[in-house]
Amino acid sequence: MAKPNPLQEQLLKAGLAKKSKVAEAARAQEKARHGKGPAESAEIQREAERARLEKVERDRALAAEQKARARASELLAQARQIIQDKKLPRAGDSEYRFTADGAIRTLLIDAEQRKQLASGAIVVARLGERYELLPRRAGDQVRERAPDLIVLDHGQPSDAPAASDEDDAYYAQFKVPDDLVW
Numbered sequence: 001m002a003k004p005n006p007l008q009e010q011l012l013k014a015g016l017a018k019k020s021k022v023a024e025a026a027r028a029q030e031k032a033r034h035g036k037g038p039a040e041s042a043e044i045q046r047e048a049e050r051a052r053l054e055k056v057e058r059d060r061a062l063a064a065e066q067k068a069r070a071r072a073s074e075l076l077a078q079a080r081q082i083i084q085d086k087k088l089p090r091a092g093d094s095e096y097r098f099t100a101d102g103a104i105r106t107l108l109i110d111a112e113q114r115k116q117l118a119s120g121a122i123v124v125a126r127l128g129e130r131y132e133l134l135p136r137r138a139g140d141q142v143r144e145r146a147p148d149l150i151v152l153d154h155g156q157p158s159d160a161p162a163a164s165d166e167d168d169a170y171y172a173q174f175k176v177p178d179d180l181v182w
Contacts (some may be wrong), residue, residue: 115178122136
């Protein structure tokens with residue numbers, strides 16, 4: 001047993017404390033020195049560990065979200081770079097109209113480019129506020145990275161439902177002029 005400190009000795013000599021109380025206080029001090037605390041500290045430690053685990057999980061989720069945003073930004077930058085590098089020169093006086101963002105847009109193209117657009121060999125992609133013509137291969141690369149940048153692609157199947165035979169028969173009665181250019 002540990003030796004009582006001078007104050008405890010004085011209290012014992014004066015008769016103000018009992019020897020059992022001094023021994024109990026000495027044992028409590030010894031336990032505190034060796035890190036053996038009461039059961040309350042175990043509950044506090046469990047609570048602290050749970051809070052630490054929650055913080056680690058929140059940090060992991062935030063890191064994953066930041067990584068996903070950085071990856072999306074990187075893919076968008078790659079798509080823009082592909083459009084910039086692979087865009088086709090537009091040298092024509094014929095207007096080609098298409099819809100994008102709920103509005104009708106116009107590009108000046110030549111007859112060969114019009115045929116390639118109709119066949120799907122060329123696609124139209126958005127680059128900022130402009131629209132550029134891309135070869136099919138470059139359009140596919142852009143679609144892999146940022147599909148919303150491809151505005152017009154006649155080579156891809158559309159989401160519109162197929163026309164029925166009844167509709168074809170009805171519209172066959174209306175003649176469309178051969179020289180109509182939309």
